Amino acid sequence: xxxxxxxxxxxLREKFSDRIKELYEKSEKRYYVLIEPADLLDFVDYVYxxxxxxxxxxxxxxxxxxxxxxxxxxxDKLGKVxxxxxxxxxxxxxxxxxxxxxxxxxxxxxxxxxxxxxKFLNHPDPRRFILADDWPEGVYxxxxxx
Amino acid sequence: MTSDxxxxxxxxxxxxxxxxxxxxxxxxxxxxxVVEIDWKTGYNHRGIEKLAEGMSYDxxxxxxxxxxxxxxxxxxxxxxxxxxxxCGIDIxxxxxxxxxxxxxxxxxxxxxxxxxxxxxxxxxxTVWMWAWKYREPVLEIMEAVTGNxxxxxxxxxxxxxxxxxxxxxxxxxxxxxxxxxxxxxLLGAVQDDPMIHKRTKGVGILTPEDARAYGAIGPTARASxxxxxxxxxxxxxxxxxxxxxxxxxxxxxxxxxxxxxxxEMYEAIKIIKQCLERLKKVKGPIDADIKEVPPGHGLGxxxxxxxxxxxxxxxxxxxxxxxxxxxxxSYCNVPTFKVTCIGESVADATxxxxxxxxxxxxxxxxxxxxxxxxxxxxxxxxxVRLSREKTARLRRG
Numbered sequence: 380x381x382x383x384x385x386x387x388x389x390x391l392r393e394k395f396s397d398r399i400k401e402l403y404e405k406s407e408k409r410y411y412v413l414i415e416p417a418d419l420l421d422f423v424d425y426v427y428x429x430x431x432x433x434x435x436x437x438x439x440x441x442x443x444x445x446x447x448x449x450x451x452x453x454x455d456k457l458g459k460v461x462x463x464x465x466x467x468x469x470x471x472x473x474x475x476x477x478x479x480x481x482x483x484x485x486x487x488x489x490x491x492x493x494x495x496x497x498k499f500l501n502h503p504d505p506r507r508f509i510l511a512d513d514w515p516e517g518v519y520x521x522x523x524x525x
Numbered sequence: 526m527t528s529d530x531x532x533x534x535x536x537x538x539x540x541x542x543x544x545x546x547x548x549x550x551x552x553x554x555x556x557x558x559v560v561e562i563d564w565k566t567g568y569n570h571r572g573i574e575k576l577a578e579g580m581s582y583d584x585x586x587x588x589x590x591x592x593x594x595x596x597x598x599x600x601x602x603x604x605x606x607x608x609x610x611x612c613g614i615d616i617x618x619x620x621x622x623x624x625x626x627x628x629x630x631x632x633x634x635x636x637x638x639x640x641x642x643x644x645x646x647x648x649x650x651t652v653w654m655w656a657w658k659y660r661e662p663v664l665e666i667m668e669a670v671t672g673n674x675x676x677x678x679x680x681x682x683x684x685x686x687x688x689x690x691x692x693x694x695x696x697x698x699x700x701x702x703x704x705x706x707x708x709x710x711l712l713g714a715v716q717d718d719p720m721i722h723k724r725t726k727g728v729g730i731l732t733p734e735d736a737r738a739y740g741a742i743g744p745t746a747r748a749s750x751x752x753x754x755x756x757x758x759x760x761x762x763x764x765x766x767x768x769x770x771x772x773x774x775x776x777x778x779x780x781x782x783x784x785x786x787x788x789e790m791y792e793a794i795k796i797i798k799q800c801l802e803r804l805k806k807v808k809g810p811i812d813a814d815i816k817e818v819p820p821g822h823g824l825g826x827x828x829x830x831x832x833x834x835x836x837x838x839x840x841x842x843x844x845x846x847x848x849x850x851x852x853x854x855s856y857c858n859v860p861t862f863k864v865t866c867i868g869e870s871v872a873d874a875t876x877x878x879x880x881x882x883x884x885x886x887x888x889x890x891x892x893x894x895x896x897x898x899x900x901x902x903x904x905x906x907x908x909v910r911l912s913r914e915k916t917a918r919l920r921r922g
Contacts, residue, residue: 405610405821405822406610406613408759409610409822409824411822433737433740433753434740435740435833435835435852436740436835436837436850436852436856436857438837438839438848438850439850440839440847440848440850449837449850451824451835451837453755453758453759455753455755455758455759456758458758458759458760460759460824462822462824481738481740482738482739482860483738483739483740483741483857483860484740485860486564486856486860487852487856493567508565508566508567509566509567509570510567511567520572520575521574521575
């Protein structure tokens with residue numbers, strides 16, 4: 380179960396060189412990688428299954444560019460955190476679910492679906508999670524007023 | 526699962542006044558055996574992440590202190606770590622030691638609270654009374670250090686708010702020393718009691734593979750041989766400056782989850798004593814001045830008693846967070862019930878739910894509903910009774 384020997388950031392860069400839109404090294408312990416939503420599953424598969432990173436959580440936020448999802452992974456052996464960022468357009472907020480790869484991500488995806496209205500494609504159980512049963516359809520509490 | 530067997534639904538929760546996290550578990554059972562489990566939450570969603578967007582960075586510390594009543598300092602620690610990461614600053618050493626002291630005192634009282642409840646649950650009230658009796662001095666130490674028994678308000682972005690007087694150190698040290706023999710007593714009670722072994726060994730197995738797939742953390746993961754502790758892996762406060770061990774065991778069951786917690790308390794005492802000792806020599810300021818928060822990202826961890834607390838702060842350069850994401854450990858630990866409860870009896874399921882240390886008192890709200898008629902067949906508190914009866918049965922023979 381050990382994490383890969385070679386520097387994971389270098390290996391990620393080599394593997395996906397042309398598909399990384401932006402790699403931001405905030406510090407030697409914090410990396411933010413901006414990717415296209417269509418590439419998400421490939422990246423998550425590589426980071427989780429090949430680099431053996433630990434899944435932490437997904438953060439969702441409403442930005443002027445669209446709805447941004449930040450997938451946080453911990454490289455515990457190295458003390459680093461790798462965050463994959465992707466932005467989906469607010470007109471069509473859809474992205475593949477990562478729950479097929481990481482079982483534990485089901486619940487946070489359901490929460491983001493509730494609060495931001497992102498649709499996770501191929502989610503195994505896309506029911507409401509934290510919103511009340513009588514909450515109106517199409518109202519997302521964490522979206523910002525334009 | 527054959528179709529001729531009658532399925533019964535047991536709803537657990539959602540509310541209990543003593544509970545900091547109202548949650549709703551739906552246990553589907555065939556006879557005594559749990560065959561399916563579902564989890565619903567959000568009943569007490571306070572919108573804290575949203576509230577944080579309307580507060581200054583300094584104010585948010587007090588807000589996140591109120592995320593959890595039991596581990597009330599873990600969230601401020603993770604949050605201040607995130608803001609310090611965002612600003613790229615390092616806090617003074619003296620503040621680091623005090624941060625660790627408060628964090629470990631909290632682990633002590635939280636683990637004792639859990640141990641007491643677990644003892645009560647399996648019908649071993651002596652452990653309950655002992656554990657809660659010995660928790661009291663921990664709260665008194667906390668009061669001596671911070672001025673409060675709970676919601677300590679010690680953290681601030683860039684350091685801590687109050688110093689520990691040199692004159693108080695010997696007194697606090699003496700109080701900490703007195704805890705150890707009491708822990709020995711509890712450890713003995715758990716280790717030597719054949720009934721505790723019978724009720725908890727081999728119960729609620731969480732394999733290391735499942736722990737990873739669910740992102741489980743804290744004692745829940747460490748009892749399954751997953752060697753993860755953010756105090757060591759992503760050092761913050763003074764954890765990389767003192768000598769201590771991460772407790773990891775291999776049996777994956779409820780017994781080990783209890784054992785990990787008890788052994789961690791000894792480590793906590795070790796850490797506190799070393800930090801107090803260093804405070805005698807390490808002088809200087811207790812906070813670094815943060816004038817401005819730049820735009821960007823900040824990530825912070827803290828190892829709460831239940832596992833890693835994770836905070837993500839996005840800044841747009843104003844004096845308030847643009848987005849503040851909080852991930853509490855139970856968010857990842859609770860769904861492991863999907864694998865640990867299946868196939869176990871109802872009396873054991875409650876113990877397994879409790880072994881993760883998420884939401885104990887829910888069971889007081891328990892009712893058994895006949896799926897066909899919707900009629901209630903068991904009233905509140907019956908689950909505790911079931912569990913305690915099983916212990917009594919085992920005791921008899």
